[in-house]
Amino acid sequence: MEEKELVIIGAGPAGLCAAIEARKKNIDVLIIDENIKPGGQLFKQIHRFFGSKQHMAGIRGITIGEKLLEEVEKLQANVWLDSTAYGIFGNRIAGVIKSRKKNVTVKAKAILIAAGAVENPISFEGWTLPGVMGAGACQTMINIHRVLPGKKALMIGAGNVGLIVAYQMLQAGIEVKAVIEIMPKINGYMVHAAKIKRFGVPIFLSTTILEASGKNEVEAAVICPVDQDYKPILKRTKSLDVDLICIAAGLQPLNELLCQAGCQFTYKPYLGGNVALHNENMETTIDGIFVAGDCSGIEEASTAMEEGKLAGIAIAEKIRKRKWDDEKLEVRNRLNDFRIGTFGEKRKISKMEIEKEYYEKVKN
Amino acid sequence: MKKNDLRIYDHPILGKLPEKKRVSIYFNGRKLIAYEGEMIAAALYANGIRALRKTEKFKQTRGIFCAIGRCTDCVMTVGGIPNIRTCVTPVRNGMKVESQKGRGRWKKKNW
Ligand SMILES: Cc1cc2nc3c(=O)[nH]c(=O)nc-3n(C[C@H](O)[C@H](O)[C@H](O)COP(=O)(O)OP(=O)(O)OC[C@H]3O[C@@H](n4cnc5c(N)ncnc54)[C@H](O)[C@@H]3O)c2cc1C
Ligand code: FES
Numbered sequence: 160m161e162e163k164e165l166v167i168i169g170a171g172p173a174g175l176c177a178a179i180e181a182r183k184k185n186i187d188v189l190i191i192d193e194n195i196k197p198g199g200q201l202f203k204q205i206h207r208f209f210g211s212k213q214h215m216a217g218i219r220g221i222t223i224g225e226k227l228l229e230e231v232e233k234l235q236a237n238v239w240l241d242s243t244a245y246g247i248f249g250n251r252i253a254g255v256i257k258s259r260k261k262n263v264t265v266k267a268k269a270i271l272i273a274a275g276a277v278e279n280p281i282s283f284e285g286w287t288l289p290g291v292m293g294a295g296a297c298q299t300m301i302n303i304h305r306v307l308p309g310k311k312a313l314m315i316g317a318g319n320v321g322l323i324v325a326y327q328m329l330q331a332g333i334e335v336k337a338v339i340e341i342m343p344k345i346n347g348y349m350v351h352a353a354k355i356k357r358f359g360v361p362i363f364l365s366t367t368i369l370e371a372s373g374k375n376e377v378e379a380a381v382i383c384p385v386d387q388d389y390k391p392i393l394k395r396t397k398s399l400d401v402d403l404i405c406i407a408a409g410l411q412p413l414n415e416l417l418c419q420a421g422c423q424f425t426y427k428p429y430l431g432g433n434v435a436l437h438n439e440n441m442e443t444t445i446d447g448i449f450v451a452g453d454c455s456g457i458e459e460a461s462t463a464m465e466e467g468k469l470a471g472i473a474i475a476e477k478i479r480k481r482k483w484d485d486e487k488l489e490v491r492n493r494l495n496d497f498r499i500g501t502f503g504e505k506r507k508i509s510k511m512e513i514e515k516e517y518y519e520k521v522k523n
Numbered sequence: 524m525k526k527n528d529l530r531i532y533d534h535p536i537l538g539k540l541p542e543k544k545r546v547s548i549y550f551n552g553r554k555l556i557a558y559e560g561e562m563i564a565a566a567l568y569a570n571g572i573r574a575l576r577k578t579e580k581f582k583q584t585r586g587i588f589c590a591i592g593r594c595t596d597c598v599m600t601v602g603g604i605p606n607i608r609t610c611v612t613p614v615r616n617g618m619k620v621e622s623q624k625g626r627g628r629w630k631k632k633n634w
Contacts, residue, residue, distance in 0.1 A: 193611070200591075277589065289573040297590075300568065330534065
C-alpha cells in the first residue's frame, strides 16, 4: 500500500485547482484520472467564459485548462493518468487500477472526490439508436476528437448547454435543423440563443420529441408541440430529416465513490439531484473525505475551480493543523460573485441549505 | 491526411487538425485508417461506422452515447477482450476491433 497526504480523484478543473492550492502549502498530492489527458471537461469548452470581471471572463475554457496544467506541473504534483479509482475503503484508502494494469491501494490523510458529472438522458421511442447522444457527448466528439457524429442534427433542450453546443455544432460544420424545448420559454442566456438564431436555426418552444426513427441508426426525428399540460398535440406531428439527435437535459453529480465512502446525501434539484452533504470547507459527513466541482452539485467550470481551491486550502489546514482563513474568505467571496442571477441565486440557496443540513447531521 | 472522412480538418476556433502518424485498425476484419492517439470509437465514427454493438436480447444496435466512458454503450471486443469502452480507449497499430454481440466472449487472457 502506498501512502500520500492527499489523494484527489478527478483531474478536471476542480481537482487541478485543489492540487495547486495544496501543493502551494507543501502537501504531498496525488491526482488520479481515468483519462489519458488531464483537464476533465475543460478542453471541450471552446467558448469564452462569461461571469464576474476579475475572474477569467472572456477567456476560453481550453486556454484556462492549459494554464492549470502548466501550474500543476510547475508545482510537481504526482499525476496518475489512465488510472481509475474504483473504490473508497474505510479509513481513507483508495483502490486504483493504475495505468489499466495494476491494482494499487493508496492510504491518504484526506481524499478529495472531484469526479465530475454525468449527463441526464431522456427516453423516447428509438432513443437507444446510434446517432442519439448527449449534447456533451457531441461536444466531446467535435471539439476533442474532431469527428462529426452526424451531419444534420436536432438539439433537444434550450438551456445553456443545448444552446452552446448547438452553436459549436454549427462551428464544426453540422447543419442544425432545430432546437426544441418542452418548456414555453428559452431556459438559457439570450446571448447564446441569439447566436444560433443568427445562423437561421429555429428554436421551437413547447415542443417535444416523440421518436427517433431509423433501422440501425437515426434517420429521422419525429417532433410534436405540447399543450399547457405538456401533452403532445399529435395532429401537429412533424418529421425532421436528421441523422443526429442530441439531448441536453442537464447533468447529475457522479456519486458512486461518495456513496461507497458512506457519505450522506440530500436532494437538491437546482444542483442536479442527489448531492453529498458538505460543510463550508467542502468536507463531507465522512471525516477526511472532501468533495468539489460538479460532484458537490452541478454548476459551471468557474465555480468548480473555486470550490477546488477552497477544498485544497481546507485540506491543507486539516493536515497541517493551521489556519488560512483570509485565503478561504477570498475564494468564498469569488464563489458568491458567481452565484448571482436566475440560476446562481437558486444554487446559492441550495448550497446554504446543504451546509445547514450537514451541521444537523454532524454535531460538533 | 485523408480527407473523405468525417474528421474536422479545419475548425474556425481550433484551427487545423495537427498532422499525426497513421495507423491501421481492423473493424470486423476490414482495414481502416486511424490516427495515433485517436479513440477507437472516434476512428470508427470518422469512417462512418456508428453501430458498434448489438444487445443481448433484442439485437438492437448501440453507438456512442456519453463519449466520456460513463455509460458503456460503446463497448466492443478489442484484441479478443470484450466490454472495452471504445470511446476512451485509444487505437494501436494493427488493433483488431469487433462489434460485440450481447455480453461478448473472452478470446484472450490479457492485454
Ligand atoms: C460532457 C460535459 C460537457 C460540459 N460542457 C460544459 C460547458 O461547455 N460549459 C460549462 O460551463 N460547463 C460545462 N460542463 C459542466 C461542468 O460543470 C464544468 O465544465 C466542469 O468541467 C466541472 O469540473 P469538475 O472538475 O467538477 O469535473 P470534470 O471536468 O468532469 O472532471 C472530473 C474528472 O474526474 C475523472 N474521474 C471521474 N471518476 C473517476 C474515477 N473513478 N477514477 C479516476 N478518474 C475519475 C473524469 O474522467 C474527469 O476527468 C460540462 C460537463 C460535461 C459532463
Ligand atoms: S459512449 Fe458512454 S462509455 Fe463510451
